[in-house]
Amino acid sequence: MSELAVDMFDEICPSPMQPLRMKDKWAPMVLRCLEEGPRRFSELRVPLHRTSAKELTRSLRNLQHDGFVCRTSAGRTVTYELTDLGRSLLDLLDTVYAWSDEHGDDLLDAYDPDDTAGGRGAVKE
Structure with a gap:
C-alpha cells in the first residue's frame, strides 16, 4: 500500500468549498424539494416536518451562502x-x-443507535 501524500488535499480547494457538507443532513433534502421550482418556506416545511424551523432556516442560509439556492423577496412573499x-x-x-x-x-445493519461517539464504524477483527 502506498503512503498518503502530504498534498493529497489541495489547499486551493479547502474543505468548506466542498459542495455537500455532511454536517447538514437537511441540505440534500432541501435541494430535492426545490427541484421543480421556487418554494415558500411554509411549503418546504411540509415534507421536512421532522426538522425545526431554526434548522431549516440554517440549511437555507448555508445553501444560499454556498451559491446553491437564491432567496427572492417580493413584498411579504x-x-x-x-x-x-x-x-x-x-x-x-x-x-x-x-x-x-x-x-x-x-x-x-451497520447503524448502532447506542454509539454516542458517532462514526466509529465497523471494527475489523
Whole structure:
C-alpha cells in the first residue's frame, strides 16, 4: 500500500468549498424539494416536518451562502429557488440516493443507535 501524500488535499480547494457538507443532513433534502421550482418556506416545511424551523432556516442560509439556492423577496412573499449551480447537483443526488437504496439494508445493519461517539464504524477483527 502506498503512503498518503502530504498534498493529497489541495489547499486551493479547502474543505468548506466542498459542495455537500455532511454536517447538514437537511441540505440534500432541501435541494430535492426545490427541484421543480421556487418554494415558500411554509411549503418546504411540509415534507421536512421532522426538522425545526431554526434548522431549516440554517440549511437555507448555508445553501444560499454556498451559491446553491437564491432567496427572492417580493413584498411579504419570500421564495427559495435553486441556482444553476444548485441544479447541477441534482444528478449527483440521484446517484447518492440510488446507492443508498442499493445498500439500505447494509446501512441499517451497520447503524448502532447506542454509539454516542458517532462514526466509529465497523471494527475489523
